[in-house]
Structures are given as C-alpha cells and as structure tokens.
Amino acid sequence: MQHTSSSQPKAYYNKEFLFSPDARTIRILAEYLEPQRRLRKHKIRGTIVMFGSARALPPEDLAVEVLRTREQIEKAPPAEAQRLLRHISSMERMSAYYAEAAELARLLTLHFNGASDGRERHVICSGGGPGIMEAANRGAHEAGGKTVGFGISLPHEQTINRYIDPSLAFEFHYFFMRKYWFMYLARALIVFPGGFGTIDEFFEMLTLVQTRKVTKNLPIILYGSRYWEEVIRWDVMQDWGVISPEDVNLFKYCDTPEQAFEYLVKEIKPYGSETGATSPE
Numbered sequence: 658m659q660h661t662s663s664s665q666p667k668a669y670y671n672k673e674f675l676f677s678p679d680a681r682t683i684r685i686l687a688e689y690l691e692p693q694r695r696l697r698k699h700k701i702r703g704t705i706v707m708f709g710s711a712r713a714l715p716p717e718d719l720a721v722e723v724l725r726t727r728e729q730i731e732k733a734p735p736a737e738a739q740r741l742l743r744h745i746s747s748m749e750r751m752s753a754y755y756a757e758a759a760e761l762a763r764l765l766t767l768h769f770n771g772a773s774d775g776r777e778r779h780v781i782c783s784g785g786g787p788g789i790m791e792a793a794n795r796g797a798h799e800a801g802g803k804t805v806g807f808g809i810s811l812p813h814e815q816t817i818n819r820y821i822d823p824s825l826a827f828e829f830h831y832f833f834m835r836k837y838w839f840m841y842l843a844r845a846l847i848v849f850p851g852g853f854g855t856i857d858e859f860f861e862m863l864t865l866v867q868t869r870k871v872t873k874n875l876p877i878i879l880y881g882s883r884y885w886e887e888v889i890r891w892d893v894m895q896d897w898g899v900i901s902p903e904d905v906n907l908f909k910y911c912d913t914p915e916q917a918f919e920y921l922v923k924e925i926k927p928y929g930s931e932t933g934a935t936s937p938e
Contacts, residue, residue: 684830684831685831685834688829688830688831688834688835689834689837692807692827692838695824695825695827696805696842699803699824699825700775701780701803701805701825701842702775702776702778702779702842702928703776703777703778703779703780703842703843703844703928704779704780704781704782704805704842704843704844705765705769705779705780705781705782705843705844705845705846705847705921705925706782706783706839706843706845706846706847707758707761707762707781707782707783707789707790707793707847707848707849708783708784708789708790708846708847708848708849708851708855708858708859709754709758709788709789709790709792709793709848709849709850709851709855709880710751710754710788710789710849710850710851710852710855711784711786711787711788711789711790711851711854712751712787712788712852713751713752713754713755713758713787713788713789713792713849714748714751714752714755714788715752715755715791715792716752716753716755716756718752719748719749719752722748723745723748723749726741726744726745726748727745729741730742751788751850754789754792754849754850754880754881755788755789755791755792756792757880757913757914758789758792758793758796758847758849758880759792759793759795759796759799760796760914761793761796761847761880761914761917761918762781762792762793762794762795762796762797762800762804763796763797763799763800764796764914764915764918765779765781765797765918765921766780766781766796766797766800766801766802766804767800767802768918768922769802770800770801770802774927774928776928777927777928779844779845779925780797780802780803780804780805781793781794781796781797781802781804781805782804782805782806782807782839782842782843783804783805783806783807784806784807784808784809784835784854784858785806785807785808785809785817785818785821785826785827785828786806786808786816786817786818787816787818789849789850789851790806790818791818791820794806794818794820794821795818795820797820798820798821799820803822803825804820804821804822804825805821805825805826805827806818806821806825806826806827807827807829807835807838807839808826808827808828808829809828809829809830809832809835810828810829810830836858836861836862839858839862840862840865840871843862843875844875844925845875845876845877845878845921845924845925846859846862846875846876846877846878847877847878847880847917847921848877848878848879848880848885849880849881850880850881850884850885850888856888856889859879862875862877863877863907863908866907867904867907874924874925874926876909876920876921876924876925877907877908877909878908878909878910878911878917878920878921879908879909879910879911880910880911880912880917881912882910882911882912885910886910891904891905
C-alpha cells in the first residue's frame with residue numbers, strides 16, 4: 658500500500674492555528690519561555706525597572722518643539738494661545754525629567770557594573786519605548802552597560818528605542834506577561850511622572866508588595882514629589898480608610914538623581930541576604 662503525506666502541516670507549522678483563539682495559551686507560554694531563554698543567555702539576573710511618560714522629550718529636541726509651538730501661539734486665538742503656553746511649560750518640565758532619568762540610569766549602571774559578584778550586576782530595564790523609557794536605556798547604554806526593554810505592541814505608538822541592543826529588546830502582545838517580567842527580575846522600581854500606563858504599572862507592582870504576594874525586598878521610588886503629590890492624594894485615601902497609614906511607607910519620594918541613587922544603593926540587598934523572599938510565580 659502506498660502511503661501519501663498529509664496535505665495539512667504539522668500543528669507547530671500551522672500559522673492559521675497558532676494565531677487562532679484556540680492557540681492563545683501557546684502564545685502566552687511563548688511570551689514566558691522565549692524571554693526567559695534570552696535573559697538567561699545574557700545572564701540577566703536582576704533589573705532596576707524605570708517607568709515614566711513616553712511623551713518626555715530629549716533636551717536636544719526640546720528647543721525645536723518650543724520654537725514650533727511659539728510660532729503657533731502667534732497665530733492662535735487667546736484661549737488656544739494660553740493652552741499652548743501651558744504645553745510649553747509641561748514640555749520643559751518633562752524634558753528635565755528625561756535628563757534626570759538618564760543621569761540616574763547612568764549612575765546606577767556604573768555602580769552595578771562594578772560588582773564583583775555577577776548576580777549583583779543589575780541592569781536598567783524600561784518599557785522599551787520613547788520618553789522616560791528611552792532616557793533610562795540611554796543612560797545605561799552611555800555608561801557602557803547592558804539594558805533591557807520590555808516593549809508592547811500598540812496600535813498607534815511604541816517602537817523600541819535605539820539605545821537597546823536588539824538581543825535584549827522584547828515586544829510583548831500581552832500586557833500581563835510584560836508586567837510579569839517587569840516584576841520577576843526587579844530589584845528596585847523607579848517611577849517617573851507618567852500617564853495611565855505608568856500609573857497602571859506602578860499600582861500593580863505596589864499592590865503585589867502591599868498584599869505580600871511579592872515578599873522580596875523591593876525599594877520603590879516615586880521620582881518627582883511635586884507631580885506625585887498633586888496626582889495621587891494618599892492623605893485622602895487614608896481619610897477614607899481605604900489604605901493604612903503604613904502603606905505610604907512602601908515607597909519613597911526622590912527629587913534628584915543623586916538622592917535616588919544613594920537610597921537605592923543602600924536599600925538593594927545582596928543576593929542571599931533575604932530569607933524566604935519570593936517573586937511572583
């Protein structure tokens with residue numbers, strides 16, 4: 658009897674199946690296993706995660722945008738001119754945060770690159786995109802260190818910034834798998850001013866620490882006290898009884914790269930010094 662090969666491809670070659678709802682579990686698992694493989698190859702054991710707005714401009718681009726906006730102001734009606742003036746002010750403030758994020762990443766990279774124990778050579782990790790994320794990767798890159806970008810595919814924005822080695826640039830489809838990797842390797846978290854995405858990531862990680870789902874030591878910095886005190890009213894949450902007074906001790910405000918650097922160097926504990934510390938499984 659003559660045997661004929663099947664006209665159907667093997668399941669793992671079948672793209673129609675792999676991209677179907679039925680194979681969603683396989684795609685989720687791939688976003689766990691493939692990053693794990695690459696990170697192990699590069700011996701990435703610990704990260705310092707930096708979040709912040711994708712809209713912060715590098716200082717070298719700020720002058721061009723301010724000039725363009727001032728030209729618009731000259732032709733705009735009074736109400737629109739006032740809005741554009743406020744926009745210039747916000748661009749200037751966020752660009753200053755860009756510079757400070759790059760400097761902090763540089764300081765941390767120089768410090769941890771010099772660790773004698775390879776397990777203590779923590780690397781800067783961001784969401785891989787522009788703005789504060791770019792600044793973090795840029796500072797680490799310019800200090801000569803490895804740096805990781807956990808990107809996310811979105812309809813209208815987000816490309817991996819140029820300061821990340823392609824072998825350490827990741828693009829996730831599932832937000833929750835991206836957040837898993839942010840937390841799993843994190844040795845510290847630094848949150849710069851940002852919007853919905855930044856606040857979402859911060860609160861998810863803060864919740865894991867507050868509920869003791871994560872028990873490893875995890876210093877958390879809210880960088881830019883003026884912004885965070887205006888945006889999040891912890892005192893109001895305490896007055897309403899929805900958080901405890903000690904919950905506000907889970908993070909620290911910092912306003913300069915040097916202040917944040919000194920705090921993190923003191924608070925990040927060596928491997929093996931924590932008993933029973935765990936990351937999310």
